[in-house]
Amino acid sequence: MQIEPVAQEAPERAIVREFDLSGRTAVITGAASGIGRETARLLAEAGARTLVSDVNEGGLAETVRLIGKAGRPAITQVADVSRRAEIEALADLALAKTGRLDIWLNVAGIIVHRPLLEAREDEVDRLLAINLKGVYWGCVAAGRAMKETGGSIVNLSSSGGETAVPGLSLYSMSKAAVNMLTRTVAKELGPFGIRANAIAPGWVDTPMGLHSFRDESGAIDPGKRELGLQQRAQASPLGITGTTRDIALAALYLASDASRFMTGQILRPNGGVSMP
Ligand SMILES: NC(=O)c1ccc[n+]([C@@H]2O[C@H](COP(=O)([O-])OP(=O)(O)OC[C@H]3O[C@@H](n4cnc5c(N)ncnc54)[C@H](O)[C@@H]3O)[C@@H](O)[C@H]2O)c1
Structure with a gap:
């Protein structure tokens, strides 16, 4: 009996398919600047329909312009991630406008440089509301929207979450918490086909x-x-x-099927500055 040869896909096409986000919807918070803007641009370039969000309306408009230049209209929504209702509205909007939600990137964040002994309550409350609760509610909103379909959640952590730097206690604490949250999210939502990973960049010029x-x-x-x-x-x-593109490429990997075996992990694009 003659065995028919199996039609093989050209290897370069398989690689493109694994990173291709065509037909997928991605929500990106903190998209008005730096890492969030470049990540939104790159994900759109990879084919995703992007919903870009930030508190900075002007910066967001520039991100939308950049994405549009590549011929891909973005959905835009001003939202403050320290407000749970505004995060949930992002998930609702993505579903209403595109009928699906596949990728959620919690990028919005702030930093506070303050020696421990000069700590201020308003700064502690604000930073934790954005860097920690914002990511927490982002994971919840994404998880609920992806429960039936699966998806990928990517949280922006930092080298600071694993390295003690004087003056950065508050920021580092929030990022260490994001690392732990990411692992728990990965365990709880893995059975729904939802992956959760963190990116912990080293210093990037933003x-x-x-x-x-x-x-x-x-x-x-x-x-x-x-x-x-x-x-x-x-x-x-x-x-x-590093550059914002270095971090965006890590995000593309984690957002795409190329990373289907990755969950609960911390990816560290940091030029080898720290190797925890
Ligand atoms: N730049 C670095 O060296 C570096 C290193 C490690 C981790 N990170 C992390 O990467 C992420 C992006 O940082 P970046 O360097 O691009 O900074 P950035 O300041 O350029 O961008 C942060 C964005 O978050 C937005 N934002 C702040 N508060 C918000 C809120 N309440 N709701 C919605 N959006 C809000 C800002 O408006 C801004 O557009 C942050 O989570 C940061 O902690 C940055």
Whole structure:
């Protein structure tokens, strides 16, 4: 008997398919700037319909313009992730507009530089409301919307969640909590075909990372910036600093079928600066 050869897909096509997000809907919080904006742009480039959200309406409009330039209209919704109802409205909007929700990225976050002994209650409450509760309610909203279909949740953590840095106790605590939350979400929602992973980037040049380059008036000091960039690059065995695209590529991997065997993990694009 003659055995028919199995039709083989060209390997390069399989790779493209594994990273392809065509027909999928992705919600991205914190999409008006930095990592969130670049991730939204890259996911749209990979074929996803994006719902981009942030508190910064102007920045969001620029993100939508960039995504539109690639010929992909984005849905946009201003939302404050410290308000649970506004997060849930994002999931509802994604379902109403596209009929599905496949990918949810909790990117919105803030940083507070404050020595422990000078801690302020308003800062503690605000940071935890955004970095921690915002991610928590994001996971809940995404989980509920994906329960029947499966999906991928990606939480933005940080190297700071695993490395003690003076002045960053509050930020680091929130990111360490995000790591643990991600693992629990992965265990609880795995049976529904929902994966949950965290990305813990090293330092990336975004508005958030500019703090240490400012002079006393708050303006960016070009000399400080140059020196700071050099020092950060030297801390990496590769001698480089990362870009928002490096982090967006990690997000694309975790959002796509290429990472179907990954859940409950912390991916660390950090140039080898820390190796926990
Ligand atoms: N830049 C880095 O070096 C770095 C390193 C590790 C982790 N991260 C994490 O990556 C994520 C993105 O940071 P980034 O560097 O792009 O910073 P960024 O400041 O450029 O962007 C953060 C975005 O979050 C938005 N945001 C803040 N509060 C919000 C709220 N209440 N509701 C909705 N949106 C809100 C901001 O408006 C902004 O657009 C953050 O979670 C951050 O902690 C950044």
